[in-house]
Amino acid sequence: MASVIEVEGRPDRGFGLLAKERIVAGPGFNRWLVPPAALAIHLCIGMAYGFSVFWLPLSKALGIGAPIACPDGTGLLAQLTTTSCDWTVSALGVMYTLFFVFLGCSAALWGGWLEKVGPRKAGVVAAVCWAGGLAISAFGIYVHQLWLMWLGSGVIGGIGLGLGYISPVSTLIKWFPDRRGMATGMAIMGFGGGAMIGAPLADRLMTHFADATQVGAWQTFLVLAVVYFVFMMGGALGYRIPASEWKPAGWTPPPATGRNAMITSNHVHVRQAIRTPQFWLIWLVLCMNVSAGIGVLGMASPMLQEMFGGRLIGSDAGFADLDTGQLARIAAIAAGFTGLLSLFNIVGRFFWASVSDRIGRRMTYATFFVLGIALYASAPHLGAIGSVGVFVAAFCIIVSMYGGGFATVPAYLADIFGTRMVGAIHGWLLTAWATAGIVGPLVVNGLRDWQLAQGIPRAQVYDQTMYILAGLLLVGFVCNLLVRPVHAKHHMTEQQLRETAPPASAMPKDDLGAALPAGGAAVAMPAATVSPALVALAWAAVGIPLLIGVWITLEKALVLFR
The missing domain is CATH 1.20.1250.20 (MFS general substrate transporter like domains)
Structure with a gap:
């Protein structure tokens, strides 16, 4: 018989291993x-x-x-x-x-x-x-x-x-x-x-x-x-x-002062959260950070090749003057550059999110934007002087902050809106990612193609693009500064808190399909130490x-x- 728990006033008729109350961890x-x-x-x-x-x-x-090429005129459909x-x-x-x-x-x-x-x-x-x-x-x-x-x-x-x-x-x-x-x-x-x-x-x-x-x-x-x-x-x-009563051994919530002033002890329902200015400010923060980063990631390989050309292999020739063998060599170098960016994308997710636990989420994003603006704006100069090593290092840092933005934002939402419905709020926030996936490549690819059509040399077609992306980061910086704690009028009511409360304790491990005891009370799982x-x-x-x-x-x- 399926178990029944009340969630938001409606029963969740779970079954066996998948029911929510079956996965509440026991002591140990x-x-x-x-x-x-x-x-x-x-x-x-x-x-x-x-x-x-x-x-x-x-x-x-x-x-x-x-x-086997399709006949001329064969469309996408x-x-x-x-x-x-x-x-x-x-x-x-x-x-x-x-x-x-x-x-x-x-x-x-x-x-x-x-x-x-x-x-x-x-x-x-x-x-x-x-x-x-x-x-x-x-x-x-x-x-x-x-x-x-x-x-x-x-x-x-x-x-x-x-x-x-x-x-x-x-x-x-x-x-x-x-x-x-x-x-x-x-x-x-x-x-x-x-x-x-x-x-x-x-x-x-x-x-x-x-x-x-x-x-x-x-x-x-x-x-x-x-x-x-x-x-x-x-x-x-x-x-x-x-x-619901669990907390780490020896841990107490920190006082709401200093860098913890933005961390709420209350909860905001997802339906209310998406109506607050804080949600849309953080939405813009993520969108601007991702737009800039994803635009660079999508064009990293051609950007390195076209900006540095033969200098990647010790030649003074520009990209357009390289022969087939030289183009193959710099393509291999660009592939290595792309792989290195992928690695920093990953490392940045863990590094910056961990840093945010120490300096706070808003300060972490402020760092992304200030450092990012400086690095994006300096990219054309690094390309002009031919400093490949510094250019690569700068873009590794940029991409680490792109990844760090994804990893830090769930904790930012939990700080502002509480933990009760942070998964649902995070889901709505990811529409910023979908938007950025259009904006970033559109800016970089569209502007590059337009400048090439105007006869601008390949080594210079990314200059204006970098300045525009730095401008996007400036917008994100301002939005981040405007984020404030949510007003008390948006906090969950007592009824909403009861409706969204997690189960208090766990069902026995060997009772996978049986109904809850009379009255719906959960049975505490005996303490067990995990090996x-x-x-x-x-x-x-x-x-x-x-x-x-x-x-x-x-x-x-x-x-x-x-």
């Missing part, structure tokens, strides 16, 4: 088991960043050795159903846009549902959507139907991305009230690191499955679907939430693949220093 649970569960999900969905590894092989899925010619890279790239559009939309639409049913059920749905989307895409490749790839990975997979991305946020914040930034930084670091593991794995799988008649893509999608489903289910089933070996095993399961990905990335980045 080690909170350090929750971050690897979150990482298991984020490392899988982070492969969305690495999907470009599929574009070139899929663009010759029929021709194998070379693409015709490519969705054609079986006689290969897809273009631009048509395949639409899937990348769909990823982040549906990530933002699903996080916003179902963030409140996640708070009602708990992170485990949301994590399971995320696993089914992400892995199921990959399986549908595999079938789409097999029958050569692009619309199935868009539907599978882009739409259904994008929904899995959104739910998987926000599933651990409020849980980690509640487990680590003493280290909110560090906790969310650990999980969101995994999203940045997923491509470091997934892209090399996908490349090797396609090489293994490829032969004279196929590029090995559909088999690779199926293998990844199975692997990701297993890991994500393991992460989802590993989620636990603390009982340190289990904690170490959980961390090894996510840490070893992550370290392998870091090593592969470092190997590629070493070309910068040869």
